[in-house]
Amino acid sequence: MSKILEIKDLSVGYEDNPYVLKNVSLDVFKNDFLGIIGPNGGGKTTLLKTILGLVKPVSGDISFFGNGVKADKINIGYLPQINQIDKKFPISVFDVILSGLTIKKNSIFSPYTKEQKEQVNIIARQMGLDKLVDRPIGALSGGQLQRTLLGRAIIDEPDLLVLDEPNSYVDKRFESNFYKLLEEINKSTAIILVSHDVGTVISLVKNIACVNEGLHYHSGTNISTDWLEKSYNSCPIEIVGHGDFPHRVLEKHEGCDCCKED
Numbered sequence: 001m002s003k004i005l006e007i008k009d010l011s012v013g014y015e016d017n018p019y020v021l022k023n024v025s026l027d028v029f030k031n032d033f034l035g036i037i038g039p040n041g042g043g044k045t046t047l048l049k050t051i052l053g054l055v056k057p058v059s060g061d062i063s064f065f066g067n068g069v070k071a072d073k074i075n076i077g078y079l080p081q082i083n084q085i086d087k088k089f090p091i092s093v094f095d096v097i098l099s100g101l102t103i104k105k106n107s108i109f110s111p112y113t114k115e116q117k118e119q120v121n122i123i124a125r126q127m128g129l130d131k132l133v134d135r136p137i138g139a140l141s142g143g144q145l146q147r148t149l150l151g152r153a154i155i156d157e158p159d160l161l162v163l164d165e166p167n168s169y170v171d172k173r174f175e176s177n178f179y180k181l182l183e184e185i186n187k188s189t190a191i192i193l194v195s196h197d198v199g200t201v202i203s204l205v206k207n208i209a210c211v212n213e214g215l216h217y218h219s220g221t222n223i224s225t226d227w228l229e230k231s232y233n234s235c236p237i238e239i240v241g242h243g244d245f246p247h248r249v250l251e252k253h254e255g256c257d258c259c260k261e262d
Contacts, residue, residue, distance in 0.1 A: 001029045001030060001031075002029060002030045002065065002067070002068045003027055003028070003029050003030075003065050003068070004028055004029060004030055004032075004064065004065050004066075004074055004159055004160060004190055005026075005027065005028040005051070005062070005063070005064060005065070005074070005160065005190075006026075006027050006028075006061075006062070006063040006064075006065070007024060007025055007026040007027075007051075007060070007061070007062050007063075008025050008060055008061045008062075008063070009023050009024075009025060009059065009060040009061070010023070010024040010025070010047075010050065010057050010059070010060035010061070010062065011023060011024070011057060011058045011059045011060055012024075012043070012046055012047075012050050012055060012057045012058055013058050018058070019058075019213065020043045020046045020213070021043045021046055021047060021050070021211070021213060021214075021215075022213050022214055023060075023214060024047065024060070024211070024214060024215040025215070026209060026215055026217065028160065028190055028192065029190065030159075030190055031186065031187070031188070031189070031190055032190045032191070032206060032207065033182075033186045033190070033191045033193070033204065033205045033206040033207070034190075034191070034192045034193070034205060034206070034207050034208075034209060035193050035194075035195065035201035035202070035204065035205035035207070035208050035209070035221075036048075036192060036193065036194045036195075036208075036209050036210075036211055037194075037195065037196070037198050037201055037208065037209075037210050037211075038210045038211040038212045039212055040196070042210075042211050042212035042213060043211050043212070043213060044164075044194045044211045045081070045164055045194065047211055047215075048162055048164055048192070048194060050062065051076070051162065051192075052076060052078060052162065066159070074158075074159040074160060075156060075157070075158045075159050075160075076158055076159065076160045076161075076162060077100070077152075077153030077154050077156065077158035077160070077161040077162065077189075078153055078161075078162045078164075079146070079149050079150055079153050079161070079162070079163045079164065079166055080149070080164055081164045081165045081168055082142060082145065082146070082165075082168050085137075085145065085149070087137055087138045087140075087145070088138055089137065089138075090136060090138075091136065091137055092133065092134055092135060092136055092137070093124065093129055093132050093133050093134070093135050093136075093137065093140070093144075093148050094120055094124070094133040094134060096137060096148050096149065096151075096152050097120045097123055097124060097133075097148060097151040097152050097155055098112060098116070098117065098120045098155075099152060100151070100152035100153060100154075100155040100156050101116050101119070101120075101155055101156055119155060120133070120151075120155065121133070123151040123154065123155045124151060126151070126181070127147040127148070127150060127151045127181070128147060128174070128177070129144065129147055129148060129151065132144060143174045143175075143178075146166060146174075146178065147174070147178070150166075150178075150181070154185055154189070157188070157189070158189055159189065159190065160189065160190045160191070160192065161185060161189050161190070161191045161192070162191075162192050163182075163191065163192070163193045163194065164194050165194055165195055165196065166178070166193065166195070167195055167197055167200065179200075179204055182204065183204070191205075193205060202221045202223065205221060206220070206221070207219055207220060207221070208220075208221055208223055
């Protein structure tokens with residue numbers, strides 16, 4: 001299986017916290033579906049931002065590969081947390097999805113082609129947004145905005161799709177369809193999905209990593225409560241089955257940092 005991303009001995013920090021991540025190593029392969037879990041403040045979002053080049057590491061290396069050969073970069077699609085989106089910005093669903101094709105334009109001054117605009121309509125139909133393409137994003141529900149941004153993230157056929165807390169958009173009516181979309185996308189694209197919902201992650205992904213300053217990797221999804229509690233620094237966790245997507249329960253207790261922000 002071809003490697004597309006290699007992280008080696010990565011440490012990342014900020015002025016107020018010099019080691020949000022410490023000595024993290026991870027390999028991601030073509031068509032992998034990696035779920036990243038961990039307590040709030042453990043560094044999950046910081047890891048994603050470092051992969052995306054938004055945060056500079058203190059030490060360590062991030063390498064990308066195309067067709068098994070080391071490359072300067074790969075095409076990465078990104079679905080950010082909803083609290084990072086300015087819904088007041090005057091832009092339509094169509095234009096948001098279209099903006100994901102920026103790197104395919106001939107120049108910054110040339111218009112998009114007829115074929116590219118038709119591709120937006122194809123993606124909008126795939127996302128169930130074909131009747132909303134002219135609607136401004138400020139008029140969308142959380143789930144509709146989620147699907148719009150997912151369309152933007154995949155329209156350029158990325159090598160890697162990065163999803164940061166996609167279930168925070170809270171559109172329960174579309175939730176199961178959203179996860180089916182991810183399964184379909186994963187047939188041609190590697191996915192990294194960050195979520196607090198351990199049960200949902202386990203039901204979707206192929207491999208698991210827990211980020212809590214360091215990184216604990218688990219091949220496959222047959223994980224034990226002991227592994228989870230060790231990864232969460234002994235926080236008592238129970239996985240509860242409920243419908244198609246089980247949930248995790250993290251009991252309240254003293255001496256834990258699980259309620260910090262990343």
